[in-house]
Amino acid sequence: MEQSPGLAIRPKGAKEAVDGFRGLASPLALEASWLCPVAIGKSRLPVRVKRRGEKLFLEGSAMGVDHSGRRVRQMFGQIAWRYDFLNHLLSFGVDYRWRQQVVCRVPPRPGVPILDICTGTADLALAYWRAGGGKVPVVGVDFCRPMLHQAWQKCRRCGATGIRLLEADAAALPFGSNLFQIVCVAFGLRNVQVPERALEEMVRVCRPGGWVVILEFSMPRPGLLRTLYRWYFRWILPRIGQALAPNQFEAYHYLPTSVGEFPPEAYWTEQMAAAGLQHVSAQPLTFGIATLYVGQKLS
Numbered sequence: 001m002e003q004s005p006g007l008a009i010r011p012k013g014a015k016e017a018v019d020g021f022r023g024l025a026s027p028l029a030l031e032a033s034w035l036c037p038v039a040i041g042k043s044r045l046p047v048r049v050k051r052r053g054e055k056l057f058l059e060g061s062a063m064g065v066d067h068s069g070r071r072v073r074q075m076f077g078q079i080a081w082r083y084d085f086l087n088h089l090l091s092f093g094v095d096y097r098w099r100q101q102v103v104c105r106v107p108p109r110p111g112v113p114i115l116d117i118c119t120g121t122a123d124l125a126l127a128y129w130r131a132g133g134g135k136v137p138v139v140g141v142d143f144c145r146p147m148l149h150q151a152w153q154k155c156r157r158c159g160a161t162g163i164r165l166l167e168a169d170a171a172a173l174p175f176g177s178n179l180f181q182i183v184c185v186a187f188g189l190r191n192v193q194v195p196e197r198a199l200e201e202m203v204r205v206c207r208p209g210g211w212v213v214i215l216e217f218s219m220p221r222p223g224l225l226r227t228l229y230r231w232y233f234r235w236i237l238p239r240i241g242q243a244l245a246p247n248q249f250e251a252y253h254y255l256p257t258s259v260g261e262f263p264p265e266a267y268w269t270e271q272m273a274a275a276g277l278q279h280v281s282a283q284p285l286t287f288g289i290a291t292l293y294v295g296q297k298l299s
């Protein structure tokens, strides 16, 4: 397997825990240091950073140790190589349109950087990068290295060299406050152990007047479509997913379960307002299969 620079990705990395990385700071991490007032370690020595009364340890990458996220990280690590293919197949390609709708709803402005958390294979980061004509700096963060490796390869194929990728936990973003014009996440918040914490972080790093954008699966309103959707989600999708991307975590069973457990719209709009966002809205997409949440940080 070809390696992304500085990332010690093993050929069978998708099946192995990536928690134990203790190498030199990855260039991916260093590349992002231009917007990171928090110094990212350049040596093997741990860098201790105090922020908001907490201690965040950065060692070799910008990711704090989060044992609770290990399972999610390993699960995505195992399916990373098939993630894009299955995403587009199982959604009948509609996921492209949803990301496009995000970009149209909250378009980029020149100059100020954009952050995509839980970036996975960087589809939303790429959508923003294209919408900005390749001139707006875009940063993608994820805590799963095999997903970042796929992202890196895809960005390179697309010539999107302006996208910076960084290994970091969404619940402890290694950026200073008030930096990004848009902070977005697509289908990621549901996977974070404490999604409210990630939302707080999104708001913190967003500039006053900037936008926080969340695209997430949801349940269509009761009716025939919902019945069909549930049947597909519960019986068909997990089988196809497991057959095409075998993994020990049953990732495509986890998908409908996690969507079912994700709190409804009203909860999230309330959380967004409580986190310091105004003009909060939730727009159902494709009969409510996905929902686009948008809010503007108070100036």
Ligand SMILES: C[S@@+](CC[C@H](N)C(=O)[O-])C[C@H]1O[C@@H](n2cnc3c(N)ncnc32)[C@H](O)[C@@H]1O
Residues within 6 Å of the ligand: 069, 072, 073, 076, 087, 117, 118, 119, 120, 121, 122, 123, 124, 141, 142, 143, 144, 147, 168, 169, 170, 171, 185, 186, 187, 188, 191, 192, 193
């Ligand atoms: C379903 S994928 C979504 C990827 C991409 N945003 C998309 O639209 O296809 C969820 C991603 O969130 C990442 N993730 C989950 N929890 C995370 C956390 N606490 N910090 C950073 N990334 C996380 C996973 O590694 C995975 O790549």
